[in-house]
Amino acid sequence: MKTRFLTATAFLFVLASGGSGAQAEKIANRVAVFSGLDKITGRIISFDVYINETVQFGALQVTPRVCYTRPATEAPQTTAFIEVDEVTLAKKVQRIFTGWMFAASPGLHAVEHPIYDVWLIDCKATSPVTPPSDSQ
Numbered sequence: 001m002k003t004r005f006l007t008a009t010a011f012l013f014v015l016a017s018g019g020s021g022a023q024a025e026k027i028a029n030r031v032a033v034f035s036g037l038d039k040i041t042g043r044i045i046s047f048d049v050y051i052n053e054t055v056q057f058g059a060l061q062v063t064p065r066v067c068y069t070r071p072a073t074e075a076p077q078t079t080a081f082i083e084v085d086e087v088t089l090a091k092k093v094q095r096i097f098t099g100w101m102f103a104a105s106p107g108l109h110a111v112e113h114p115i116y117d118v119w120l121i122d123c124k125a126t127s128p129v130t131p132p133s134d135s136q
Helices: 002-016
Strands: 031-038 043-050 055-057 060-069 079-087 093-102 116-124
Touching (some): 031 060, 043 060, 060 116, 093 116
Antiparallel strands (some): 031 043, 031 116, 055 060
């Protein structure tokens, strides 16, 4: 019984530490990079969005709240917390997604809409896109 408790405790410790003895530090980035698919035209575009900025993609408004990467010496793990709203034909805004996206698993938590799909590609510190005036 005592051995089973110690094994379970060790397992929980490994889970809590991310699978290894040390946790990699997260790097907070200023820009989230997304791909978007317009299912009507078949067009896929990539677009940069600054953190806390909202960008319109078709009828969707995409707002990243945080975007994390790991140092280059660590295994890649790019994650972002995203809010996506849909602007209806009646001009009402309706939240259709709130949650984490993982660049390594785009199908896991991508936004799947009848007309548009949006998924996280990467996070980065800078962008050729001009930042919003309040984030300079």
